[in-house]
Amino acid sequence: SPVDRSGVWRFRDLLPIVADERNIVTLSEGNTPLYELPRSAEALGLDRLLAKHQGMNPTGSFKDTGMTAALSVAKEMGYRWVACASTGNTSAALAAYAARARMQSLVLIPEGKIAWGKLSQAMDYGALTLQLRTDFDGCVQVLSEVVRKAPVYLLNSVNPYRLEGQKTPAFEIAEQMDWSVPDHVIVPGGNLANCSALGKGFLEMKSLGITDKLPRISVIQASGANPLYRSMMANGGEHLEPVEANTRASAIRIGNPASWRKAVRILRETGGWCEEVNEAEIALAKAEIGAEGIGCEPASAVTLAGLKKLVQKRRVASSETTVLLLTGHTLKDSDYTIAYHRGELLREEEAAPLKPEIELTRRNT
Ligand code: F0G
Incomplete structure (x- = not known):
């Protein structure tokens, strides 16, 4: 049935949702690919880097x-x-x-x-x-x-029901890795629901004995929309001060995230980190994911930009496996992509300080 083909509903034994099967509204969501990112892995000196592409869902996110x-x-x-x-x-x-x-x-x-x-x-x-x-x-x-x-x-x-559905990519990641889990999962942070939902999925699998460990879940924010990052730096996530948000990664332009307490809990329970990345770092990382033949929207690219920082800080070791959560399809925001490749996206002072560590892409004009 269509219900059994859905990447969400085939896990319905793990969803506390009382839905009469006739009420299930599905578009065959989930069952998204887990791609290797071999070029980025090589450039960063990592044995294995993967991308769970949630942009390959019916509406592209x-x-x-x-x-x-x-x-x-x-x-x-x-x-x-x-x-x-x-x-x-x-x-x-x-x-x-x-x-x-x-x-x-x-x-x-x-x-x-x-x-x-x-x-x-x-x-x-x-x-x-x-x-x-x-x-x-x-x-x-x-x-x-x-x-x-x-x-x-x-x-x-x-x-809460949305979070139940959004925890299922955690199950799929484990399934696609033969019921093991990666060392790291890296997620973009906006309203901070998604990191919480995925964390819930991984915590539940571990407590049921389906998997034997938790990945470290890290959240990456745009530096222009970074209330969680600031809160972690200032007071370890005890208190969050809303900010005036501004970033070209419009999906995560959020100054007062609703689910920040849940996100802090997931960072603590899994031992992950919160990082911020600037506009030039996001744009370059997005071009690099494009150059792998995969692509994503700007908000998703913060994950690769953030991974570079975690590698620099020696929080991610070369032998560890990382999964980037790509949240949206590259066609969602084609204006951004075209502007970047024409050299019209970043102001000169934004682009100038960036020394690409990964020589993957040449800008087209
Ligand atoms: N990536 C994309 C592509 C998004 O659309 C969003 C959020 C996020 C990441 C952040 O996820 O909010 O759970 O931390 N988009 C919401 C929206 C806010 O209205 O579409 P989050």
């Missing part, structure tokens, strides 16, 4: 694994409307799964601050799409007012 779970619950509970605030990928996934469930969807996005590919998806799948003259954090505030007044099911990443 990791959000689909969470949305299939949450929309199924929404359908079971009899909701007619679902809604989210988003930097683009959540809104695309929500719109698609709501359409499949024959439900109405409302998405609030920050005007001019999301990639066109994502905006076009929300429209294509038929969401009521509102661009607000604010940032992501402002959209979250407006939406919390809306759901107080209307019978709308809120599907932001604090929704």
Whole structure:
């Protein structure tokens, strides 16, 4: 059945979601590839570097694994409307799964601050799409007012069912490694739900005895949107001060992340780290992932940029295996890619200090 082919629902024994099978809303999500990154591995002196490409999901991002779970619950509970605030990928996934469930969807996005590919998806799948003259954090505030007044099911990443779906890539990674786990998993950090969900997946596998250890889960933020990084540096994650966020990796342009406490817990329990990477480091890493014949969106490329720092600091050893979590497809934000390769993305002072350690790509003009 379509349910058994889904990379999320084939693990339903491990999901505390009471869904009558007839209410399951699926687009055959999950079952994404785990790619080798041989050129980057060689350049960094690592024996093995892998990329779990969640951009290969039906709407092109990791959000689909969470949305299939949450929309199924929404359908079971009899909701007619679902809604989210988003930097683009959540809104695309929500719109698609709501359409499949024959439900109405409302998405609030920050005007001019999301990639066109994502905006076009929300429209294509038929969401009521509102661009607000604010940032992501402002959209979250407006939406919390809306759901107080209307019978709308809120599907932001604090929704626990989304996290249940988003933990399943952890199961797939282990499965694809013959039920072992990597030494390191590296995840981009925005609203900080995804690192928490994956951590939950790895913790559950270990406590069930399916795997025998935990990977160190590290979170990488853009330096212009780095509230978790600052919090870890300043007070070890005891307290988080929201920041005014700005980065060209628009998916993770978030200053006040909802799930930061969960993220800190995962960093502590798995022994991972939080790093920040600047705009030039992100752009170069994205080009390098492209040069492997794989590609990803800018927010996903922070993982490779962050790995370079962890290798420099000798936190990742050459004999250890690392999995980068690539969260979005390269076609999500083609404007970024074209601007970079034309030499129009970075200001000269941003690009100048960067001495590429990996000689993989030549910029095209
Ligand atoms: N990578 C991509 C491509 C994303 O779209 C997001 C988040 C993240 C990483 C960060 O994940 O928030 O769980 O830490 N996108 C959300 C959205 C905020 O609205 O699409 P996170």
